[in-house]
Amino acid sequence: MSAERPVLPPVRLNSEAELARDALAAPLFVRAVRLARWAGPETRVGAGGELVEAQLPAAAEHLGLPADDEGAAYASEAWRLAVDTGLLDVTDPEGEGEGEDDEAEGTVTAGENLALLTTGSPQEILAIWLDGLDAVHADATAPLLDDFADLVGEDGSIDFDALDWDPEEEAEFLDGVLGNLYLLTLADNGAGDAPVPLPALAASMIVPDDMGEPTDDILEQVSEAMMRLDDQFRLLEPIGIVEYQPVDEALMAEAGDPADTAAGADEEDVTRYGMVRLTPLGLYGIRARMLEAGAAAPAVGDLADKGADALLDGIAYYPEAAARAEIQLWLAGRGADGAVPAAAELLAAARGTDEGAPLRRLHCQQALALAGEEAEPAVRAVLDDPELGGLARVWLAEHGATDVPAPSETMVFWLAIDTIAAQLDADGELDELQGLVEGLSAQHTGFFDEVWRVDHPATAEVLEAMGRLHSDKKAAKDARKAAFKARSRAGG
Missing domain, CATH: 1.10.10 (Arc Repressor Mutant, subunit A)
Incomplete structure (x- = not known):
């Protein structure tokens, strides 16, 4: 969004x-x-x-x-x-170039x-x-030369066409494999760093996503890719980017085609078909190659010296643990004496009516939670702000403040819409989102009779989502009616 x-x-x-x-x-x-x-x-x-x-x-x-x-x-x-x-x-x-002395x-x-x-x-x-x-x-990615002499012509030139080798295609394939390994390593907030079976890695590049049972031709391509990758990972391991357990050479004698039985093998057998893991140095190296190729490959710490606007936009779709780590580095860079200015900068960056604003405010709230009690003066300064006042009251209540002014009904409804809009943008877990929708609507009698009047850019969209997510049929119907009213009020 x-x-x-x-x-x-x-x-x-x-x-x-x-x-x-x-x-x-x-x-x-x-x-x-x-x-x-x-x-x-x-x-x-x-x-x-x-x-x-x-x-x-x-x-x-x-x-x-x-x-x-x-x-x-x-x-x-x-x-x-x-x-x-x-x-x-x-x-x-x-004298190079002046003669043909190969012994020079x-x-x-x-x-x-x-x-x-x-x-x-x-x-x-x-x-x-x-x-x-x-x-x-x-x-x-260089060609495998079984008999180099067959490629040399009578005039001493090399017939590269006979190699059936495209250097760009070979490099692109290996980079694709390493990219997939990079993604698998970062899966689940970096918990996916277990060794990856070589057949699965080869299949990730060969088997179409929408294919059910692979055809014999696809399996043959996977097998050929495995064998090529086996050679390549043997070369790459000594430079330190991977830990590699090669294909068990005994499999060649046993099965002839290592890809044919890998899919049905048990865990012990799968390891015989090659296992590869990207090292911490490998993560660094592959990311460096991606950046050089123009890809966006963020790293935690990239935003530590940027402004609060760049921080909140940058972590918009980060996994929770990575976003938390990035915020902590950003706050640490401002020092203990910079808590209040940092909090004020975060709050200023969280304002806005654009589509990304609700998610910015959600991450601002998370950042302020990490900032600690020192941020209180900056938080109290926005209590009357229509966009930030609800957020400020939540923060003060969580920190045990007793003199927090009660919010108006308008502010309560606005905060409810803003919170759900942020969660929708963040693509949160469906069960958690459903619980949030039902919890917020249950807190106020006649919620859907009033909430459609909220002057928030996402009101109609949020109410339509509530109509889809609410488990109570009557409440879901009320949400859809409220969404229609909100769109009519906004002129379509």
Whole structure:
């Protein structure tokens, strides 16, 4: 009805100091840093900045890895990350481009970012780590080359069309999966951080929402997506964004198609099909990618330094716990001596006759409850305000004030309409909303005979909702009649 509803719920992030520590502890990042500090004037790199093959065993040994193909692969991966994140600066081979000498070698020196890992701020460390996440994400969406030689033509060029690979489509699919994982992690106010079965995550991208029983073709697509995601999450886990339990390779021999039986497997079996959980660092990293792509991905604390108007509008559709946390941060930013000015600012921002005003007043009331007794002078100052007087009386009564002037009948009815309008806008639980409707109408004899006269923009809409929600048939009919009168009074 009022403020634009965010697609993504607000995320509660760990502090930047905690996230920076997590970034520095990510296994792949640790290996990249160790190689960056190991490299010296004698280190030999190829024309593409890669560590030459002859150096890989020594690099693997420095990392405590076996000097075999697997150790060399890990060392090569870590070296690429060190170059991609600016921990190392590579100088191209002399004379590059003047000949066709594939054996030409360049030199390497420590990059500026290497020193920042010990002297920089948490923000600077996280910026370096985000560059690493981008690099690993690109690796994860790169094509799988079973036989690279078949793609090279006689002239040495690579036939990319033969790959059947669309880089934008691959990146979009993986970002969609990570976005769904982000949403699942934030479900139920952040309580949904249990590991997610890989089949469910793959199906979330493949199976249409309105499809009942998936077809064989859809199941095959889910299976293919699972296997691709299994490879991708194996690559993403070392950079620290996920905790991943890979698909049990024994399933390939047992069933052939891991997606066929996952839906009917018991909980113990499902874990064999891959389980993934987004880490706190992963929440930070995926949100950063979303923001860079232009998505609205709010975080608790975003509004702490904004005005009261931005606060009340910003938390309009936040879950209760997130809204409470945001308000507490906002109040804390104003200090103990700023309680009265803060309360006055909140009350001023709550005024208005626009569609979002009732919900602003509801959140203003919640904010004032958290402000404590220090807000009383600001609250008493609006007792005669037609929009805020009822709210002020409720607050004073809840805080034990005994000298609160009785509200007029007009103010009582206005507050009832405003309260229900706010709850309708907030899409509260149906049972709670029904209880509110019935409770408010029962407090006053002849409620529907009088309430239609209330000069509130939402009067007719609220009365129509009361007619739908009230369990008593006579009261529901009276509410609908009152809604008709309210619309007639307002000129349609």
